[in-house]
Amino acid sequence: MSRVSLLALQLLVAIVGIVLWQLLSTVPVFGKILLPPFFFSNPVDVLDQIVKWFVSGVIWKHLGITLMESILAFVIGSLGGVLIGFWFARQPLVAAVFDPYVKMVNALPRVVLAPIFALWLGLGIWSKVALGVTLVFFIVFFNVYQGVKEVSRTVLDNGRMLGMSEGQLMRHVYWPSALSWMFSSLHTSVGFAVVGAVVGEYLGSAAGLGYLIQQAEGVFDVAGVFAGMFVLSAFVILIDFGVTLVERRLLVWRPTVDGRG
């Protein structure tokens, strides 16, 4: 199927969905409105809300805050995950000692940490960053750990026979291998950074997309909730697109699914 007709079909799905939503929430069927506006709002109101946010410019501040929190969470979480993952993989004793604790912390649903972080770090951006970090860290950590552990024995021996020192093995073998594993989880970890930020905002903050949604919900402004959700998904899709670009640039050496670059 050509790109154009695929795009047309994709658009069609959106249009059908929106039209159905609009009809069912405004036109009575057998004397009854199937999607009561109080619970479901309608596309026109939602669009109106979104336009208002962008025209007045209030949305930029919230988007900016959420973006900032996500980026910080991603960077700090990844950095920590790479460093600790590397350390654990190269020091099996350390890994063995900390193993139960790592599992314990990872098993914890992160939402319960939000109040603690809010208490420790206040209601500003850092409590949200911390929540995102706890999510991103483990994904990156496990991937890097795996990546260093699973370096091909032959490639390592080859490096040694070519005369690589420990430092050179680190740079030319362990590091690229670990990075490739980290990048393979890039979409997930970036997604979780945003989740951490938004959930944190939702649970207590004064700015950000999560805050916007929570505020609307507080006054039963369903149009506002939906508008926030749409802006949020568009935001995540944009970030994901950026990640795909970065990935393509960095992982050129990796075979794609069909076996050809």
Next chain:
Amino acid sequence: MTTPTAVALEDAKVAFRLGDGRVYTAVEKAHLTVAQGEFVAIVGPTGCGKSTLLNVAAGLLKPAAGSVRIFDRPLAGLNRDAGYLFQADALFPWKTALDNVAIGLEIRGTARAEALPQAQKWLTSVGLGAFAGRYPHMLSGGQRKRVALAQVLIRDPKILLMDEPFGPLDAQTRQVMGNLLLDLWNADRKAVLFVTHDLEEAIALADRVVIMSAGPSSRIIGDWRVTLPRPRDIFEVRLDKEFHALHREIWSVLKDEVMKGYAQSTHAAEAV
């Protein structure tokens, strides 16, 4: 012989401790020498420890008893005079063909700007001049072997250790690679220790063919000199009368070991 000895394994014994504490002896009292400029092939049935012996010569494994001498000096740690061509893919998948070859020099401290043209030269000499920018996954199995060969040779090692390097390739590609190897080797005649399970390949390539018995506790049970004239062409040499006579003679010894090795491997599988 007046030429110096490049590799000397003296009564080398290799043993591994198994998971349950028992000791498994892979190779028993192997005595093997490779003179400078000599091409020696080790042939043996599957699981006879021929790769193990190669790893001992490389310094990747320490012998449990006996000694390893490289150019008359005892080997401590890795064998720095040797280049090793692995059976499995050993290229760095995140480097292009060119970078994979250049790394051999860069490790040594050669500046990148200086290493790259040399790497390009080596890629050209293995017939891959036009593939410098490809990553390993974009190359065929045979092409990857060529890159690996260039990666090893660019460092100009005095000894070449090869562990069934052409094993994973199809029959025709193996012969082409064999000829390429002989051409490159002819230029400066390094000492070569070449492990294979293919007797024909061994005779076609080597100056000496060494036969190992079936494992465990395998030992060297035969040593034949191949006097076929050089330079050789692998396609041609197989038609030679002397080749056939030698093949028949060695095979009569090797056959029993192959059957023994086969029986042992099936037996071991039953025990497990």
